[in-house]
Amino acid sequence: MIKRRKTRPVYVGNVKIGDDAPVVVQSMTDTKTHNIEETLSQINRLHEAGCEIVRVAAPTEKDAKALPEIVKNSPIPVIADIHFSPRIAFLALESGIHGIRLNPGNISDEGKIKEILQECKKKNIAVRLGINSGSLEERLLEKYGYPTAEALAESALYWSEFFEKVGFTNFKVSIKGSDVLQNIQANKIFAEKTDIPLHIGITEAGPSGKGSIKSAVGIGILLYMGIGDTVRVSLTADPVEEVKVAYQILQSLGLRRRGIEIISCPTCGRIEVNLPEVVKKVEEKLEGETLPIKVAIMGCVVNAIGEAREADIGLACGNRSALLFKEGQPIKRVSEDEMVDQLLKEIKKMKESGKYGGAGDKG
Ligand code: SF4
Structure with missing residues (x-):
């Protein structure tokens, strides 16, 4: 702090x-x-x-x-x-x-x-x-x-x-x-x-x-x-x-928070999904979104479960699929084709719930 x-x-x-x-x-x-x-x-x-x-x-x-x-x-x-x-x-x-x-x-x-x-x-x-x-x-x-x-x-x-x-x-x-x-x-x-x-x-x-x-x-x-x-x-x-x-x-530095913070891994030889593509699509779709949440998109189980659990929502990827986590809990397994849509759908629900604030900020 x-x-x-x-x-x-x-x-x-x-x-x-x-x-x-x-x-x-x-x-x-x-x-x-x-x-x-x-x-x-x-x-x-x-x-x-x-x-x-x-x-x-x-x-x-x-x-x-x-x-x-x-x-x-x-x-x-x-x-x-x-x-x-x-x-x-x-x-x-x-x-x-x-x-x-x-x-x-x-x-x-x-x-x-x-x-x-x-x-x-x-x-x-x-x-x-x-x-x-x-x-x-x-x-x-x-x-x-x-x-x-x-x-x-x-x-x-x-x-x-x-x-x-x-x-x-x-x-x-x-x-x-x-x-x-x-x-x-x-x-x-x-x-x-x-x-x-x-x-x-x-x-x-x-x-x-x-x-x-x-x-x-x-x-x-x-x-x-x-x-x-x-x-x-x-x-x-x-x-x-x-x-x-x-x-x-x-x-x-934890001094302000505005909009989505994406946490994603650099990828390595363990990767089994096209992670850069997934991250790019999520980033594009969430451009301008002010909901102050952390979204983790991780390539494999090595750090994925931990990071995804730390975030408000996240994908822990594996073999052509991923576990979708929300508020620390796995909620469903999704295929590589549907992971972006499913993630965005859940983020939309989070926004509609009003629980996470609007144009979130903290001093
Ligand atoms: S999370 Fe997995 S795929 Fe991503 S860099 Fe770490 S070990 Fe590699």
Whole structure:
């Protein structure tokens, strides 16, 4: 059981981050924000996949002007991503937005940052204070030579103190670098010194496959240390993929549960059914299913009986057939041809029973 770091609560719209809230899953749209229709369509897909807060880029005035319509129609709180321009930040603050992401490293005017924070306080808008290895302040680069973990943590601590000094506390911090070890270390240093909630992730992790592994290692280690109140997996892929990977990471650590968890063996020379085909079909048929249950599909009796019994439902395969287990008990023997259908039929009954919850989740 992971003991999570005690943090203070921050609210982005109606979503609580930190304190006793479950680790919140976020993503970011990759559409042009001024294309309202496409952006909202992607936000809806992200929401269906389980995304709880969405960030949209606001690089131009045209994008900032699209925000009111997007915020009004989004099913989840929206954060505007602001870089370089205080003017766009002020425009975003007029849009009904739930949060903004500010990177003080690229808005050098402290007076302007103070004004933005005062406006956020007035309008109850949350801020994500973003520290990135690519945009660290000049003075820290001079002090450390390059963006070390210590330099990133020092920047995050400096700006957190600045925010608090001007009376602003509804913020969380993200400290991101694309180097996994640097990222872990920087977050650890910061976490030991404050109770400010942390948004964690490995920035620019890469394409889907490699990026998911890198994210799982970096985010997973931090979560295991109890660090991380909200998470974004950054992939060069459809953002819906980011949400799925985030839930897989959280599910692996027992921090969240959403949808079916399939446990299947790697297969070996003992196998007597086409297990990869069975798993593929089950995965396809259950795509998008939110019932929070464990389904075991095991190739032979070596581990099958044990695994199938541990799961909510499972198949323990043998010679061209399988034993179908449910809630720890064998309920029937099914042939290879009918095993997928029979398994799905029983899962449908489980869903209809209402006993396992709907879009299940646990914090
Ligand atoms: S469960 Fe059986 S078939 Fe699957 S990998 Fe283990 S020994 Fe091989």
